[in-house]
Amino acid sequence: xxxxxxxxxxxxxxxxxxxxxxxxxxxxxxxxxxxxxxxxxxxxxxxxxxxxxxxxxxxxxxxxxxxxxxxxxxxxxxxxxxxxxxxxxxxxxxxxxxxxxxxxxxxxxxxxxxxxxxxxxxxxxxxxxxxxxxxxxxxxxxxxxxxxxxxxxxxxxxxxxxxxxxxxxxxxxxxxxxxxxxxxxxxxxxxxxxxxxxxxxxxxxxxxxxxxxxxxxxxxxxxxxx
Amino acid sequence: xxxxxxxxxxxxxxxxxxxxxxxxxxxxxxxxxxxxxxxxxxxxxxxxxxxxxxxxxxxxxxxxxxxxxxxxxxxxxxxxxxxxxxxxxxxxxxxxxxxxxxxxxxxxxxxxxxxxxxxxxxxxxxxxxxxxxxxxxxxxxxxxxxxxxxxxxxxxxxxxxxxxxxxxxxxxxxxxxxxxxxxxxxxxxxxxxxxxxxxxxxxxxxxxxxxxxxxxxxxxxxxxxxxxxxxxxxxxxxxxxxxxxxxxxxxxxxxxxxxxxxxxxxxxxxxxxxxxxxxxxxxxxxxxxxxxxxxxxxxxxxxxxxxxxxxxxxxxxx
Numbered sequence: 001x002x003x004x005x006x007x008x009x010x011x012x013x014x015x016x017x018x019x020x021x022x023x024x025x026x027x028x029x030x031x032x033x034x035x036x037x038x039x040x041x042x043x044x045x046x047x048x049x050x051x052x053x054x055x056x057x058x059x060x061x062x063x064x065x066x067x068x069x070x071x072x073x074x075x076x077x078x079x080x081x082x083x084x085x086x087x088x089x090x091x092x093x094x095x096x097x098x099x100x101x102x103x104x105x106x107x108x109x110x111x112x113x114x115x116x117x118x119x120x121x122x123x124x125x126x127x128x129x130x131x132x133x134x135x136x137x138x139x140x141x142x143x144x145x146x147x148x149x150x151x152x153x154x155x156x157x158x159x160x161x162x163x164x165x166x167x168x169x170x171x172x173x174x175x176x177x178x179x180x181x182x183x184x185x186x187x188x189x190x191x192x193x194x195x196x197x198x199x200x201x202x203x204x205x206x207x208x209x210x211x212x213x214x215x216x217x218x219x220x221x222x223x224x225x226x
Numbered sequence: 227x228x229x230x231x232x233x234x235x236x237x238x239x240x241x242x243x244x245x246x247x248x249x250x251x252x253x254x255x256x257x258x259x260x261x262x263x264x265x266x267x268x269x270x271x272x273x274x275x276x277x278x279x280x281x282x283x284x285x286x287x288x289x290x291x292x293x294x295x296x297x298x299x300x301x302x303x304x305x306x307x308x309x310x311x312x313x314x315x316x317x318x319x320x321x322x323x324x325x326x327x328x329x330x331x332x333x334x335x336x337x338x339x340x341x342x343x344x345x346x347x348x349x350x351x352x353x354x355x356x357x358x359x360x361x362x363x364x365x366x367x368x369x370x371x372x373x374x375x376x377x378x379x380x381x382x383x384x385x386x387x388x389x390x391x392x393x394x395x396x397x398x399x400x401x402x403x404x405x406x407x408x409x410x411x412x413x414x415x416x417x418x419x420x421x422x423x424x425x426x427x428x429x430x431x432x433x434x435x436x437x438x439x440x441x442x443x444x445x446x447x448x449x450x451x452x453x454x455x456x457x458x459x460x461x462x463x464x465x466x467x468x469x470x471x472x473x474x475x476x477x478x479x480x481x482x483x484x485x486x487x488x489x490x491x492x493x494x495x496x497x498x499x500x501x502x503x504x505x506x507x508x509x510x511x512x513x514x515x516x517x518x519x520x521x522x523x524x525x526x527x528x529x530x531x532x533x534x535x536x537x538x539x540x541x542x543x544x
Binding site: 003004005006007008009011018041042043044045046047048049050051053055056057059061133134135136137138139140141199200203204206207208 | 256257258259260261262263264361362370371372378420422423466467468469470471472473474475492493494495496499501502504505527528530531532534535538539
């Protein structure tokens with residue numbers, strides 16, 4: 001489905017789940033768009049959607065619609081992505097300390113799932129995640145998909161203050177809070193705050209389609225890096 | 227920490243008083259949107275672009291955005307600056323200067339912007355643009371992101387400023403009266419609304435209400451969004467996944483009131499949206515003080531696109 005959110009923009013929603021396979025199809029549509037549509041200034045992939053922004057002097061809504069329709073059809077025909085294959089060469093690797101002292105929801109999540117806390121950490125740090133979208137806060141990435149055994153709904157009411165570097169889970173998604181602020185995800189670990197010092201680096205770390213891995217570290221290593 | 231404007235020699239001017247909120251701005255960031263970066267940039271781009279044009283600057287040269295006036299600048303060099311935007315009674319060594327014009331200054335002279343009588347934001351441009359840090363190809367200060375110009379913060383008292391072409395010789399110039407936008411509308415500010423996003427999913431009653439109501443600019447409005455008070459719009463759908471936004475997207479947030487996203491907006495939003503305004507209408511919204519009455523009027527995207535194309539062509543924005 002294609003809609004026009006502004007005078008020089010189009011928003012394509014692919015009829016697929018907003019998950020790893022969905023974003024892979026959106027990224028394929030993004031590539032097609034950049035090759036086939038003149039005057040594209042920005043594209044923003046997010047979950048199962050792609051926003052395309054153009055230049056006011058080049059934008060022809062009829063042409064944009066037909067190019068995006070053809071691109072969407074091609075993206076939907078492509079075979080599903082394998083969950084094991086990262087789609088880009090660049091992988092961000094982040095150290096995470098899964099210590100209950102730093103992760104206020106870890107023990108409750110483990111108990112609900114019927115797992116040891118160490119097993120939750122192992123399941124969370126096993127996959128290579130894909131960035132499904134960025135936003136909410138600058139430098140926040142929605143990563144997917146987490147193992148179904150540790151997927152959990154967000155808290156009924158958000159915490160007023162989540163610390164910088166907190167690692168959370170919401171449904172099949174996980175993410176790292178890049179700065180202190182309110183947040184409703186279940187907190188299961190912590191990345192050392194030193195990794196968020198430089199604003200440019202902090203904000204540009206994740207981009208949709210990029211890959212992210214979590215590397216478990218001991219409490220002593222966490223303290224040393226902070 | 228040294229201000230980034232300290233780097234290259236003695237300052238051309240020093241900020242004696244920054245006023246309530248003064249930042250470095252330009253046209254904002256085109257890149258980085260994909261990674262979640264706010265566009266940033268001058269809130270009233272028309273006023274900002276004229277300030278640069280008056281000095282033969284490039285359209286994207288960095289200038290000061292002075293919010294509500296209350297700003298005092300002491301010059302160390304003979305140079306010329308340009309002042310546009312909100313009507314702050316402005317004096318140079320006590321002599322009224324007027325605005326939408328260039329102002330010639332000598333060492334030791336003091337430029338003083340009073341608190342604005344109408345409008346919200348004045349623009350002060352310098353020849354060649356301010357010499358400040360850039361990130362993602364822009365000097366715009368986005369305080370929420372901590373990005374340059376001045377390390378993502380508003381200017382402080384004593385802030386040294388340098389610019390890139392202080393010796394440029396220019397004639398005095400003044401914008402002709404017919405090109406200066408009216409300081410405040412006689413009646414409610416009319417804001418074009420191009421329906422889009424989840425517009426069809428709002429009830430008929432809510433869609434009628436959007437155009438029938440007189441909305442009011444809320445005092446919580448800022449560089450992120452102009453927030454409006456008025457009747458509650460309760461019929462919007464629940465959004466499962468945040469959706470990419472564009473300049474001027476109008477979103478109905480948790481309090482059931484609409485807001486118009488401005489330059490420091492996020493890149494995605496998780497509430498239902500009515501559509502968007504014509505991006506050129508953001509200039510007038512940027513100058514609307516709290517309490518300003520606002521009416522939405524239905525608009526066509528093609529007319530807005532043509533107006534945007536004309537502006538980019540006139541100001542030579544590439």
